[in-house]
Amino acid sequence: METKTFIFISLLLASCSSAVSGEPSTLPVAPPPVATTYYIDAAAGNDANSGLAEARAWRTLSHQQLRHLKAGDRVLLKRGGTYYGQLELSGKGTASQPVSIGSYGTGDLPSVVGTDTSMYAVRVYNSDYLTLSDIEIVNYGSRRQAGRTGLKIQCSNYGLSRNIRIKGVTVRDVNGSLVKEQGGGSGILIVNEGQSVGSRFDSLLIDSCHILRCARNAIIWSGYYSRHNWLPNTNTVIRNNLIEEVPGDGIVPIGCENTLIEYNVMRNCPDILPPTEAAAGIWPWSCDDTVIQFNEVSDHKAPWDAQGYDCDYNCRNTVIQYNYSHDNYGGMVLICDNGKERGYSIGNQNSTVRYNVSIGDGIRPKPTRQGMFSPQIHIAGRVEQALVEYNIVHSNPKPADSIDRTMICSDNWGGYADGTTIRRNVFYTAEPSRFDMTQSTRNRFEHNWYLGDYTQLPDDAERQTESSVYSRKVLAADAAGYRPLRLLMKPRMLYGRQVYAVDEHSIRKFFSDMER
Helix, strand or coil: CHHHHHHHHHHHHHHHHHHHHCCCCCCCCCCCCCCCEEEECCCCCCCCCCCCCHHHCECCCCCHHHHCEECCCEEEEECCCEEECCEEECEECCCCCCEEEEEECCCCCCEEECCCCCCCCEEEECCECEEEECCEEEECCCCCECCEEEEEEEEECCCEEECEEEECCEEEEEEECCCHHHCCEEEEEEEEECCCCCCEEECCEEECCEEEEEECEEEEEECCCCCCCCCCEECCEEECCEEECCCCCCEECEEEECCEEECCEEECCCCCCCCCCEECCECCEEEECCEEECCEEECCCCCEECCCEEECCCEECCEEECCEEECCCCCCEEEECCHHHCCCCCCEECCEEECCEEECCCCCCCCECCECCCCCEEEECCEECCEEECCEEEECCCCCCCCCCEEEEEECCCCCCECCEEECCEEEECCCEEEECCCCECCEEECCEEECCECCCCCCCCCECCCHHHHHHHHCCCCCCHHHHHHHEEEEEECCEEEEEECHHHHHHHHHHHCC
16 A cells, blocks of 8 residues: 555656656556447347447447447448438547448448438437448438438537538438428438537538439538528538439538539439429528539429529629539529528629530420529629629520520519629520620620520620631531530549539630630
């Protein structure tokens, strides 16, 4: 006993001495907690097991340990299995020891299937440095349920949630509501909230996921949207995701700053939304400094809007560049501001749309709120200082005489646009088209190509109405434009589908050739 007391006093004196002298303490440092791997096997597991080895795997998802994961912990679901219920995850990883949730074994991805009334099948809650990968998530239910999602990523009264990574996850068959005002539904829902503690995400990544047959939306946020209480998520990256058979909005960051959305594809959207519904492919709301680039959106069939891309309101400095839009009911892009919501909104400031390619858009076949309205570029409301430049809009023959053939419309939504610059774009129309700037102010058209017939051209002192380059390289090769304009893009495979991304070098060279 005396020996132990002597050792303790010696260590204490050494500590005090080092504190006085400024030298490092020689007291032992507690080792980091030992990481644990948990195994779950829907076929051969048993919840009476420890879950700490493949041979001692759990059977179900209902274990409290999964809600208190620590640095370096892993949760592995055996491939080929179907896991019914809800997978609740919360982990506190570090940069050097992230928490990871994935799969083991061979065969199909493990499938987590929500119950009939589940609002989500998987939730990542109040976590840091957590990676979820290589699983399938299904949340269908017997009927449509407002607010239903597949994967919910949430921080609530938490503070800063850092480095959540979702990679290689399939989310399919989510039976949410088709009506936005009812709460809709989604494949992936990101929620940051909190009254007592403001909460937000930093460096959230959603990469290489497949969102299939999810209603109403694919990937959407719910956060602080009012500029009176704006706590934005920062440094979000949404990349390389394939969205198929989703009828509503594709990717919609809300309350975010410095978001990068690139190399995503939305395609084969079903025409099932009620006639009241508006939706579009990829767009921010209540965001600053969003960059949307190298994406492809096609086949959008929403009853209203249905553009490939959108610079929406309560946003500053949105950049939409190097994207491909084709065969959508709406046009290539919407740039809008709801002037009636200026109480919490800053409007739409400094949106830029450049180096995008649109082919065969604006083919809405049935009446909507304004009849057959589907201009290739729609500018609505008091949009301020928008720039539209170096885009190729190739408008093909419409399948019916009643379909709108407007190239650009700038109209009223609680006000009119001011200070829009439209320069060095190629506007091609196979049938007579028009520009309708209504009461928008200080529009500047500079050195655009107006190819085809127009009932009236805008005031453009440097306008070009012919182009031997476009005639030779595009129209002579394929009047519909698909084959020659795809030479400006790089094809690639995404989940076994051939998709396209506009190549920055190729489209810049094309415009250089046009200007010679």
